[in-house]
Structure formats: structure tokens, C-alpha cells
Amino acid sequence: MGRKVIVTPHDPVWTEQYKTEAARLTSVFQPILVAIHHFGSTAIPGINAKPVIDILIVVKDITAVIHLIDPMAQQGYLSKGEKGISGRHYFRKGSDAHHTHHVHVYEENHPEIARHLNFRDYLRHHPEDAIVYSQLKEHLAQTHYSDPAAYTDSKSTFIRNIDLKARLWRQAQVEPS
Known part of the structure; x- marks a missing residue:
């Protein structure tokens, strides 16, 4: 049985799960x-x-991550390499059918860092767009x-639109008119 797409209502426990995992990962990645x-x-x-739980780790040197594959395996993570995104190192925790954590590692200044954080912050500050995204995810999870x-691909147009809004929103915050 392959992975299934299941979305659930937001659970405040996710923040605590992130904090717990971030503490573990900080000890692994500390030197970089x-x-x-x-x-x-x-x-x-x-x-x-x-x-x-999606975790983004910014490091000084992406090539040094190769030395952290074994320590990450000891934490239950499987290294998946770049997995389609140049300059990223991706780790997955959990079984093939049930992932619990995804870790995306980028070297500082990689453009994907800003894109991910802008997207998150934009939706945190724009609940009307967050609700539309939530409804889309629910519909696509059923479909x-x-x-x-296919679930991921079907979200891509919406995500690109939010990425653009988020980038413009962030620029306006940095450079107020």
C-alpha cells in the first residue's frame, strides 16, 4: 500500500513537535x-x-552535509540527496507509507530559503489566502x-501565485513606500 494524501485540521501540537525535532537537529548540524x-x-x-513537519535548515556549507548522513540516520532520517532541487539536501523521517518529518537543507543565500519563508509568512499574515489554500488542499486530498x-502537482499554480504575492509583500515590508 503506497502513501495516501491525508490532510487534517491544524493541530497546535505540530509547533511542539517542530521544537522537539529542531533541538535534536541542532545538535547534529551545530558545526555548520x-x-x-x-x-x-x-x-x-x-x-x-x-x-x-517540514523543517528548513540553513548551513554554511552544503557540501559538509554529506558528513551528517550517518548522524541523521541515527535520528531516524533517510537521506534522499537533492531530490530534484539543485543545491538542496533532503532527508525524510518515517516509513515509505507514512512520513513524519521532512528536512530541507540549503546553504545560506540559496533562493529557495526566502521563497519558503516568504510563503509561510505571507499566509500567516493573509488569512483570506490561507483559507483558500486550506480549502484547495482539502479538495485535492480527496481528489x-x-x-x-498529482496532489502536489495540482497545487503548483496556486503556490506560484502565492509565491509572487509573498515576494512582493516581503519587498514592500523591506522597502516601505
């Missing part, structure tokens, strides 16, 4: 760690999400219950 962030839907209060790739 710049920052660690909770991102993705579990980091946005009030929206439906797959109950998988693509047995096809996680």
Missing part, C-alpha cells in the same frame, strides 16, 4: 548550522495540512487520495 525554521502548512495556524504526486 546558520538557522533552523519550521515551514510548510504545519507552520501556518488555522489551515489544513498533511501532518508532516488525489492515492496519488501524492
